Amino acid sequence: MNKKLEEAKKKYDRTEIPEEYSKRVEETVAKMRREHQQEQKKRRRKGIYRGTFAGIGAVAASFVLLLNTSVVFASEMQSIPVLGAIAKVLTFRSYETTQDDIKISVEIPNVQIAEEESAALDAAPTETPAQTETSAGTETLAPAETVTETSPAVEEVDQEKLTEEGISLDSPSLETIREENKTLADSVNEDIYRFCTQYAQEAIQVAEDYRTAFLETGGTEEEWKQHNIEIKVWYEIKAQTENTLSFIVSGAQNWSSAYSQSRYYNLDLQTGSQILLKDLLGEDYVSVIQKSVEEQIPAKEEQLGMEFWDSQEITAAVEKAAEENRFYMNENGNPVVVFEKYEIAPGAAGSVEFEIPKQ
Amino acid sequence: MKKDLYEITIEYILDNQTKFYRLAYSYAGNANDAMDIVQNAICKALRYYGTLKEEKALRTWFYRILVNESLLFIKKRKREMPSEENPYMQQPYYEKGYDISDDLYDQINQLDEEVQEIIKLRFYEEMTLQEISDTLQMNLSTVKAKLYRGLKLLKLSMEEAGT
Numbered sequence: 302m303n304k305k306l307e308e309a310k311k312k313y314d315r316t317e318i319p320e321e322y323s324k325r326v327e328e329t330v331a332k333m334r335r336e337h338q339q340e341q342k343k344r345r346r347k348g349i350y351r352g353t354f355a356g357i358g359a360v361a362a363s364f365v366l367l368l369n370t371s372v373v374f375a376s377e378m379q380s381i382p383v384l385g386a387i388a389k390v391l392t393f394r395s396y397e398t399t400q401d402d403i404k405i406s407v408e409i410p411n412v413q414i415a416e417e418e419s420a421a422l423d424a425a426p427t428e429t430p431a432q433t434e435t436s437a438g439t440e441t442l443a444p445a446e447t448v449t450e451t452s453p454a455v456e457e458v459d460q461e462k463l464t465e466e467g468i469s470l471d472s473p474s475l476e477t478i479r480e481e482n483k484t485l486a487d488s489v490n491e492d493i494y495r496f497c498t499q500y501a502q503e504a505i506q507v508a509e510d511y512r513t514a515f516l517e518t519g520g521t522e523e524e525w526k527q528h529n530i531e532i533k534v535w536y537e538i539k540a541q542t543e544n545t546l547s548f549i550v551s552g553a554q555n556w557s558s559a560y561s562q563s564r565y566y567n568l569d570l571q572t573g574s575q576i577l578l579k580d581l582l583g584e585d586y587v588s589v590i591q592k593s594v595e596e597q598i599p600a601k602e603e604q605l606g607m608e609f610w611d612s613q614e615i616t617a618a619v620e621k622a623a624e625e626n627r628f629y630m631n632e633n634g635n636p637v638v639v640f641e642k643y644e645i646a647p648g649a650a651g652s653v654e655f656e657i658p659k660q
Numbered sequence: 661m662k663k664d665l666y667e668i669t670i671e672y673i674l675d676n677q678t679k680f681y682r683l684a685y686s687y688a689g690n691a692n693d694a695m696d697i698v699q700n701a702i703c704k705a706l707r708y709y710g711t712l713k714e715e716k717a718l719r720t721w722f723y724r725i726l727v728n729e730s731l732l733f734i735k736k737r738k739r740e741m742p743s744e745e746n747p748y749m750q751q752p753y754y755e756k757g758y759d760i761s762d763d764l765y766d767q768i769n770q771l772d773e774e775v776q777e778i779i780k781l782r783f784y785e786e787m788t789l790q791e792i793s794d795t796l797q798m799n800l801s802t803v804k805a806k807l808y809r810g811l812k813l814l815k816l817s818m819e820e821a822g823t
Binding site for chain 2: 305317323511556
């Protein structure tokens with residue numbers, strides 16, 4: 302290369318990059334990503350995904366098929382020994398399957414709130430229907446009533462499947478469940494069930510779209526296989542006290558964080574209602590969180606070794622998290638507000654949590 | 661772990677941000693405007709990422725947006741300069757004998773816009789002629805002709821330039 306040209310290139314390569322540049326780029330990306338996610342959500346709500354109406358029916362069908370043909374369709378009710386007397390979170394249904402080299406694993410939780418007398422019977426598990434684990438093939442299932450609001454097709458197939466597998470559908474007696482709390486458990490369970498099945502269906506749709514596009518643009522089945530696409534729906538119990546229960550139900554895909562979704566459940570087992578940030582922090586909870594988050598940021602920044610977004614972005618993120626009641630309760634009974642990846646900090650920070658002390 | 665195009669695009673942007681800045685700066689001549697140009701380009705790219713058909717085209721696609729954003733900025737600046745012909749903003753061709761700066765970097769920045777782009781993409785970003793043709797959506801032979809013209813104006817021969 303000519304010497305003068307080389308020098309020009311050197312000068313070009315030495316262009317000084319302003320200190321704030323990289324942060325600005327990351328903030329721009331974060332802002333756009335948020336916009337993108339909202340757009341995705343809006344589309345999902347409208348039932349339009351990438352403009353394909355036809356696809357939805359097809360996927361609903363394939364989801365039913367999936368439930369129907371899955372070998373590992375584990376219809377057993379596993380007892381998760383995390384919870385004490387009053388409430389239990391059980392895996393209502395879990396299955397793993399592979400369709401077009403897309404691996405799907407789903408764990409749907411189900412909350413059971415029992416009244417105290419029956420809770421005492423927990424020592425003898427066989428007495429408490431929800432915890433019953435009898436010989437193979439006769440596992441107890443959660444009440445079928447919990448799935449009433451789901452698509453009838455899915456529900457029907459479920460039952461059919463259950464019968465096929467020789468599993469009796471032995472609903473636990475609702476008498477052991479306190480009346481007012483039964484309503485809570487039911488509505489929460491319906492909500493969870495809907496979230497899980499909807500997420501799985503949509504995730505399969507998205508992955509199938511991706512597959513079609515991949516194959517149409519010259520990708521081979523073999524290459525597709527190597528993508529190892531995985532869809533996961535699972536839950537995590539965050540904390541439980543005598544009176545409260547916090548858990549998170551999440552859906553994620555390993556190839557795109559843009560489609561991850563989480564639901565936060567905080568239940569008051571005494572009153573039978575969902576706990577909101579407002580209940581814990583008072584009417585002006587947004588500004589309480591705002592203030593606390595701002596105070597805690599410098600320490601977090603130091604701990605993580607990175608700078609968070611500017612205050613404008615953070616204010617917007619706090620408002621969003623507060624509005625969505627995106628929190629769980631820890632052992633101290635304090636709400637822990639969760640910010641998603643990229644929401645308030647560079648992606649390397651992952652999701653960031655702030656415990657907000659009750660006043 | 662395989663990601664979708666949107667995520668890949670984001671990753672690409674984050675990984676190559678300094679390159680974008682340099683190119684934007686070569687048009688803008690100052691930091692604030694250069695940052696604005698890149699920011700606008702990122703917004704457009706992520707908003708309209710649907711226009712990106714395949715991962716393979718990512719680089720040329722993004723540079724197209726970035727170059728367009730830079731040109732848009734220059735046009736806007738010209739418009740905002742209130743004078744009929746904008747004598748100082750209208751970058752003149754450098755004809756033989758014209759008293760030109762000895763600094764080739766500055767000289768390149770004063771070339772005709774299209775020629776400027778081609779030279780920058782070719783030598784600074786080290787794109788192939790085919791990639792430049794894809795980026796600027798310009799016929800390959802036009803790219804060659806303009807590159808040749810640019811080099812001639814800069815008093816460089818094709819051989820010297822290693823093309």
